[in-house]
Amino acid sequence: MSKIIYLDNNATSAVAPEVVDAMTPFLRDLYGNPSSIHTFGGQVARHVEQARESLAALLGADPTEIIFTSCGTESDSTAIRSALACYPDRRHVVTTRVEHPAVRNLCQWLGQPVPGRAPYRVTELPVDSQGMLGLDEFKAALDDDTAIVSVMWANNETGVLFPVDEIGALCRERGLLFHTDAVQAVGKVPINLAKQPVDMLALSGHKLHAPKGVGALYVRRGTRFAPYLMGGHQENNRRGGTESVPLIVGLGKAAELALRNLKQEQTRVRALRDRLEKGLLAKAPGARLNGHPDHRLPNTTNVSFEYVEGEAILLMLDQYGICASSGSACTTGSLEPSHVLRAMGVPFTAAHGSVRFSLSVYNTPEEIETVLEVLPPIIRRLREISPFGREQLAAAK
Amino acid sequence: MWDYTEKVKQHFLHPKNTGEIPKPDLDATVGNITCGDALRLMVRLDGADRIADAKFQTFGCASAIASSDALIELIKGKTLDEAAGITNDDIAAYLGGLPEAKMHCSVMGMEALQKALAQYRHQPFALETEGQVVCKCFGVTDKLIDKVVREQHLHTVEEVTHFTKAGGGCRGCHREIEAIIAKVHGQPAPAPQAKPPPPMTNLQRINRIQEVLAGEVRPLLQADGGDVELVDVDGKRVQVAFRGHCAWCPVSDVTLKGAVQAKLRELVDPEIVVEDVGEHLTNG
Numbered sequence: 119m120s121k122i123i124y125l126d127n128n129a130t131s132a133v134a135p136e137v138v139d140a141m142t143p144f145l146r147d148l149y150g151n152p153s154s155i156h157t158f159g160g161q162v163a164r165h166v167e168q169a170r171e172s173l174a175a176l177l178g179a180d181p182t183e184i185i186f187t188s189c190g191t192e193s194d195s196t197a198i199r200s201a202l203a204c205y206p207d208r209r210h211v212v213t214t215r216v217e218h219p220a221v222r223n224l225c226q227w228l229g230q231p232v233p234g235r236a237p238y239r240v241t242e243l244p245v246d247s248q249g250m251l252g253l254d255e256f257k258a259a260l261d262d263d264t265a266i267v268s269v270m271w272a273n274n275e276t277g278v279l280f281p282v283d284e285i286g287a288l289c290r291e292r293g294l295l296f297h298t299d300a301v302q303a304v305g306k307v308p309i310n311l312a313k314q315p316v317d318m319l320a321l322s323g324h325k326l327h328a329p330k331g332v333g334a335l336y337v338r339r340g341t342r343f344a345p346y347l348m349g350g351h352q353e354n355n356r357r358g359g360t361e362s363v364p365l366i367v368g369l370g371k372a373a374e375l376a377l378r379n380l381k382q383e384q385t386r387v388r389a390l391r392d393r394l395e396k397g398l399l400a401k402a403p404g405a406r407l408n409g410h411p412d413h414r415l416p417n418t419t420n421v422s423f424e425y426v427e428g429e430a431i432l433l434m435l436d437q438y439g440i441c442a443s444s445g446s447a448c449t450t451g452s453l454e455p456s457h458v459l460r461a462m463g464v465p466f467t468a469a470h471g472s473v474r475f476s477l478s479v480y481n482t483p484e485e486i487e488t489v490l491e492v493l494p495p496i497i498r499r500l501r502e503i504s505p506f507g508r509e510q511l512a513a514a515k
Numbered sequence: 516m517w518d519y520t521e522k523v524k525q526h527f528l529h530p531k532n533t534g535e536i537p538k539p540d541l542d543a544t545v546g547n548i549t550c551g552d553a554l555r556l557m558v559r560l561d562g563a564d565r566i567a568d569a570k571f572q573t574f575g576c577a578s579a580i581a582s583s584d585a586l587i588e589l590i591k592g593k594t595l596d597e598a599a600g601i602t603n604d605d606i607a608a609y610l611g612g613l614p615e616a617k618m619h620c621s622v623m624g625m626e627a628l629q630k631a632l633a634q635y636r637h638q639p640f641a642l643e644t645e646g647q648v649v650c651k652c653f654g655v656t657d658k659l660i661d662k663v664v665r666e667q668h669l670h671t672v673e674e675v676t677h678f679t680k681a682g683g684g685c686r687g688c689h690r691e692i693e694a695i696i697a698k699v700h701g702q703p704a705p706a707p708q709a710k711p712p713p714p715m716t717n718l719q720r721i722n723r724i725q726e727v728l729a730g731e732v733r734p735l736l737q738a739d740g741g742d743v744e745l746v747d748v749d750g751k752r753v754q755v756a757f758r759g760h761c762a763w764c765p766v767s768d769v770t771l772k773g774a775v776q777a778k779l780r781e782l783v784d785p786e787i788v789v790e791d792v793g794e795h796l797t798n799g
Binding site: 234425466 | 524548552553554572574576577580652715
């Protein structure tokens, strides 16, 4: 197979070489437990705290507001369950229809009757055809029974950004807790929690060039908190379990690099994404963009190719070493296309043929040109095989 | 990533039989774009009802395209009667097997062939026109589900979904599919039954016990100058320590059994056993 062209960074990202180097000493020699009294163990605690400072700097937070976890899902679960535990009299959860399964499936489960607890009232807010949340509808959903508001910062499939500042301000006005799944946003858009009204924020290491198996939860100082993993005194009694020192050090290094690369994400990566998107929309007939063209992450584009099926596109791209994702039913193992595209009202003719490209600072203009050469003929080929779309595409010309 | 055989990949990447036949003798389409896959089969016959040429057009994933191509390879040169005997198993076998969750692609091939034959012979296409639609998401009839359950010896809803897609959408028809499976295998339809609630977790039990002690038991004891503290909960064994008057009271054992255990059995769990471990604590 030819060289890999990796355009699936919203799924996971390459571990930065600097991150590997930073981690290696803690895998080889410095294996001590940061809780130990002896110098050998205790010395690594300093590196854990350094990582905490680097991550806090990326978020505009105070280091004491960072809890290291094992992944984004753990961070989301911890935040939502903590809010429910701290406000047991409140029985309402507000979220959206387009959340990542880490939030969506938990909220849907909370809405089910489970022996031993009454079902929560769960409001899943809709989005418009461009994937945007309506603030009026959001405001109307809040009430005094609301225990937690959980709205993602950026959507993983379309890259659409949610108005976290406005959402947070509305929550503050009513004294409600606001949690955001920022797994896709951290490192791609500027975040300054000192100024932004967010109470809890979840992030994941492997989306920003750290390894899999490490995440973090930001909890604003003064926010009521109940731990999810109970155990030792680690993380200031907020998350039991011996710290994964190498992974935490890796996440700290990745945060440092992300802060340095943030401008590049906004300029160079955005330009590559735009070049790819414009090229595909121009070269492939029946191609359409999913998601708002402006209110988006700089690295993500989600394009539907009508009348062809996403898995077939991905496997043909795979022949060229090009890695992307699809919201098609067949790629997920389920039989229905992406819940995000369906919530946006994308027609089935287009939802099945959706392809998501998500870039990183490691992508090059040459790679983008290769995709622009290779993909349009693939779409034409699959259209020839497909029984649909001939009349429609001819009529559109 | 699906685990496709080399044969599937080959027929997906380089299908030999795509295209259209002008004025075909047989022409049938199954599936639709909403469901995510559809197959149009076109056949040209020679004078003796033998398949001289056949082509397909398919909207769908790799295994749908490969199954379509395999179907054509299998029917070419055969008489219609010979072709009629081809099953979805033949298609899957030709491809060296399909992932379990993709078996419905081979069933789609079989359906297209059956529909084309039925139309050509002016017979009703039983799988589509007869019977009731069970799965409304994917428009699958009880006839098709019955046929596949019988031929493939399927026993679970999940297997039926793999082969027909039925039940793979809103899941609203799972009970009906279970009933069809039961009928085919000669069992009475399973009666819907309420599941008993799962046992409380230890944490839930501890919380509940604390609530009952605080709300129901302690006020009573405190009125007499006594008190009780929860020391530990180990499954259904609840260890408490009596304080104040109760700790020295010669009838505390009676108090214990009478008030605390009865209340906890009534309000938390009928199998709870209360133990007094106060002595050890006061001495230690």
